[in-house]
Structures are given as C-alpha cells and as structure tokens.
Amino acid sequence: MKILVCISRTPDTTAKIAFTDNNTKFATDGVQWIINPYDEWYALVRAIELKEKDASVIIHLITVGNSETEPIIRKALALGGDEAIRVNTDNQDPFYIASQIAAVVKEGGYDLVLTGKETIDYNGSSIGAMVAELTDTNYISLATKFEFEHGKAIICREIEGGEEVAETTLPLTLSCQKGMAEARIPNMRGIMAARTKPLKVIDPVTVDTYTETVGFLLPPPKAGVKLIPADTPELLVKLLREEAKVI
Template sequence: MKILVCISKTPDTTAKIAFIEGNTKFDESGVQWIINPYDEWYALVRAIELKEKDPSTIIHLVTVGGVEAEPIIRKALALGGDEAIRIDSNSNDSFTVANEIAQVAKEGAYDLIFTGKETIDYNSACIGSMLSALLDLPFVSLADHFDVTGNTATIKREIESGEETCEATLPMIVSCQKGMAEQRIPNMRGIMAARTKPLKVLTPAASTATTSIQIFDLPPTKSGVKLIDPENMDELVRLLKEEAKVI
C-alpha cells in the first residue's frame, strides 16, 4: 500500500499572533514553527502505525512551501515516512495548494491520502475535500479511526449527531482528527535516519489562484472582566439576563 500524507507548517499553538506591512502579512519574527498538529499527531502517526502493521507499506510526505518548510518536513521524516516531496510554492490559496498536491497524487498512484482535519493557521479545512474533487475519489472527513483490510478501508467518523462507521474501497482520501493515533515524539534513530531520506523539490504547476488575502485584523480586546461577588450569584444572573442578554 502507498500512502501520501499531506504536511503543513504552522506557527506553534502558543505563538503570538501579530501582523506587519499594514496588516497584510503575518509577523513571523520569533515564531516557532511546528508540523500542523492534525497532520502530525493523527494523519502521519496513523500512517506510521499502518506501516508498522504491514512493513511493505510505503509512506510519502508532501508539503507545499518554501525552503523554510524543510526543517518541518525533516521532523516529519524523523517520525516516519520513506521520502518527502516539497512543492516550492508559497501560495496560501487553498485551491492552488490542493491542485499542486493533486499533481503529485496523480503521479504517485497512491492508495490512500491522509490530511489533518484543518490547519491551525488558516483553519480552512479545504485540502482533503478539494483533492477528492480534483481526483474524483471518495473522501471521509473527521475520521477518528481508520483500518484497512485488502482493498477495503473501515473508517469511523464524526457526524452531526454522533459517530458513524463506514467502508470505502481504496483509493480514497481521509481527513484525520483526535482519536486516530497516539501522539509520539521522534527518537534519535529516527532523527538520524531522516537526514538521509530523500526530499524531492518540485517546481509548482501553473495554476491561477482563486482567492487572495487582502488584510488581517485582530479582534477588539475585551473591555475588561467584571468581577462578581461570589456571595451574590443573583447579581451575575441579573447581568447575564439584562446586560449581556444571553439567558
């Protein structure tokens, strides 16, 4: 089985969010970069677990980003995976990114494509769904369990009112969330091995962006907390009813 895992570089979850150049650009100064948690903890680690069960499995990682994404993709390779592909584009248009990955996916004839459920920077949750349309493959989103027997995948996914188990025939695309796999950290052997694993850099295919970011804004700061006397919960209820008008 051949698995393609989509990896995105995101700011650390505790990074300070600020913007520069007239609020048109994210301020990267002092920001620690990480593998998007959903891509790492759930998509990549589940792929590694599948390879541990069936060592003939081949895992490729793909990222769309500039050379600064390489430490992240090396870190992903240190966790596991056989080789990585970086498409040299800094696009933040979901369609362009999905289209680049779709070219790699077509070329590699993968049985399975894993993505995280969304990235923690743009929160668009677009790539898996877009890939399914570009490649015309089945797509299951928000998966928290995934197993495969022969050509048939069994997936548990979150639905509006609970959980659903479904089956699909490979090839397919799955977006992964909490529950898929246990978080792990790279060991020294993995880190050493990652240094020599192949990392291919591809020139982006020409595609026209469908969207562009105009400007960023920060939410207005809260005017300050109103402290209520713990002995006077009637007052809190009154404020919630009359001032905030939420109950």
Template sequence: MNVLVCISKTPETTAKINFVEGGTAFDSAGVNYIMNPYDEWYALVRAVELKEKNGGEVTVFHVGDASSDIVIRKALSIGGDKAVRVNADPKDSFFVAKQIAQYCKDNPQDIIFFGKETIDYNGAEVGSMASEMLDIPFISFASKLEENGESFIAERDIEGGVQSVEVRAPFAISSAKGIAEQRIPNMKSIMMSKRKPVAVIEPVESETLVEITHYETPPPKSGVKLFEMENLEELVRILRDEEKVI
C-alpha cells in the same frame, strides 16, 4: 500500500498573532513554526502504522520553500520514508490542492492523509479540493481507520456523534483525535531521517480566485468582572438583561 501524507507548516499554538504593512501581511518576526499538529499527531502516525503493518511506502508531501525542511525532516523522523517538497509559497488552498492532485496523478497512491484542518487558517479545505480533483472518496474528521479485508472502515466525527463508513482505496481522509497517538521520534530515527530522500519539485500553476484584503486582531476583552458568592443572582440578571444571552 503506498500512502501520501500532506503536511503543512503553521505558527505554533502559543504564537503571538500580529499583522504588519497596514493589516495586509502576517508578522512572522519571532514566530516559531511547527508541523501542523493534526498532520503530525494523527495523519502521519496512522499512515506510518499502516505501513509498518502492511509494508509499502509513506511519502511526506509539502508545499513550501526551503525553510520548511526542518518540519519535513521531523516527519521523516516520525516514520515517513521519503518526502516531496513543492518549491513554492502555498498561496491558497486551491493552489496546494492542485499540487497534491498533480503529484498523485503522476504517482498513484492508495490513501492520501490530511490533518482535520490547519491550526492557522482552520479552513479544512485542501482535502476536499484534492479529492475532487482526483475524483476519489473523501472521509473527513476521521477518529478511527481500520482495515477490513479489501476495504477500510472509518469513523468520522459528526455533530453530537460519529458516523461509520466503509470505503475502498484509493481514497483521501482527514484525521482527527483518536485515529492515532502522537509519537515522539528517538535519536536513532532522527539520525536516520537525515539520510532519507527529499525531492524538490516545481509547482504547477493555478488561478487565484480568492484573496485576503485585510487582517486584524479582535479587540481585547475589557477585563473580567468578578462576583462574590452572595451576588450570583446579580450575575444571572446581567446575563439576561444586559448581555441578553439567556
């Protein structure tokens, strides 16, 4: 079974978010970048588990410049067999999806794994786009994926519950909490990852249909107003009469 795991690079969860150049660019000064947690903890680990059971190959796929090599090496230390880096700025979702689709047309995969979304843009766009470009099923927000003979059974998170579906390879899946448990690479796997191949390929071009014209940070909260136990009715009145939320 050959699977592709698409990983992206994001500022870490605790990073300070600022913009420069008049709100047109993200301020990356002092920002620490990590592998997108949903890609790492869930998509990659489930892909590696399936390979460990069935054999085959896990290819880690990333769009980014050479500064991404550190997250690619981490993915290889967690269990990817090889990596492909498209040497380009991941300028928008459509561009990234197009690189994935092109690679999979040239190198067919049984399953393409994504995280449920990235923690920076929170768009959940690339998996759906790449699936359409490849004309394959897409199981989104999957909290479970199990083999079932010739097919697979997945559970996907929906509003207030779960939906279970049966799907046959090839398909794409976006991974949420529950599908796998985070793995911490040990020293041996970190050393081994340095010998695994990373191919660098050039991008295919795509049209830019959407652009970000302005960024800003929301105004800070004005500060918490504290209430004593004997004044809780006053709090409820404020919620009703001033905030008008109840």
C-alpha cells in the same frame, strides 16, 4: 499500500499572533514553527502505525511551501515516512495548494491521501476535499478511525451529535482528527535517519489562483472582566439576563 501524508507548517499553538506590512503579513519574528498538529498527531502517526503493521506500506510526505518549510519536513521524516516531496511555491490559495497535491497524487499513484482536519493557522478544512475532487476519489472528513482489511477500508467519522461508520475501497482521501492515532515524539534513531531520507523539491504545476489574502485584523480586545463577588452569584444570573441578554 502507498500513502501520501500532507504536512503543513504552522506557528506553535502558543505563538503570539501579530501582523506587519500594514497588516498584510503574519509577523514571523520569534515565532516557533511546528508541524500542524492534526497533520502530525493523527495523519502522519496513523500512516506510521499502518506501516508498523505491514512493512510493505510506503509513506511519502508532501508539503506545499518555500524552503523555510524544510526543517518541518525533516521533523516529520524523523517521526516516520520514507521520503518527502516539497512543491516550491509561496502561493497560499487553497485551490492552488490542492491542485499541487493532486498533481503529485496522480503522478505517484497513491492509494490513500491523509490530511489533518484543518491547519491551526488558516482553519480552512478544505484541502483534503479539494484533492479528492481533483483526483476523483472518495473523501471522508473528520475521520476518527481508519482500518484496512482484506481490501476494505473501514472509517469512523464525526457527525453532528455522534459518529458514523462507513466502508469503502481505496483509493481514498481522509482528513484525520483526534482518535485516529496516539501522538508520539521522534526518537534519536528517527532523527538521524531523517537526515538522509530523500527530500525531493519540485516546481508547481500551472493552475489558476482563485483567492488572495487582502489583510488581517486582530479582534478588538475584551473590555475587561466584570467580577462578581463569590457570595452573590445570583447577581451573575441577573447580569446575564438584563445586561448581556443571553439567558
């Protein structure tokens, strides 16, 4: 089985969110970058688990971004994976990014494409489905389990108010979330090995850009908390009904 794991670079979950250039760019000063948690903890680690069970599994990583994303790819390679591909572009349009990944999938003949359920910065949750459409494969979103036995893929996914189990065959594209795998941290051997793993930089294929980012806004700050004395909590209920009008 040949697996392609899609990796994004995102600001750390605790990073301060601010903007520069008249609110058109994310302020990167002092920002710690991480592998998008869903890509790392669930998509990549599940791929590694599959390889641990079956040594013939090949894992390639892909990221679509400029050279600043390379430390994150090395970090991902330190966890596992055989080699990585970086598509060299700054374009952020979901269709453009999905088209780059799809071109690599077609060229490389991958059986399984894994993404995280969404990035924690763009929160689009759309790349996996777009890649599946562009490569004409089945797509299952928000997968919490993936098993592959005797040519059959068994997937659990979250649905509204529950869970659904489905069977299909490869090739397949999945977006992964909690439940897929247990998060792990890279060990020294992995970190050393990652330095010499191949990281191929390729130029983007030519496709249209469908959307562009105009600017950013921070939500207005909260007016401040209205504290209610602990001995009169019934006042809270009154305020929720009469002032906030939510109950």
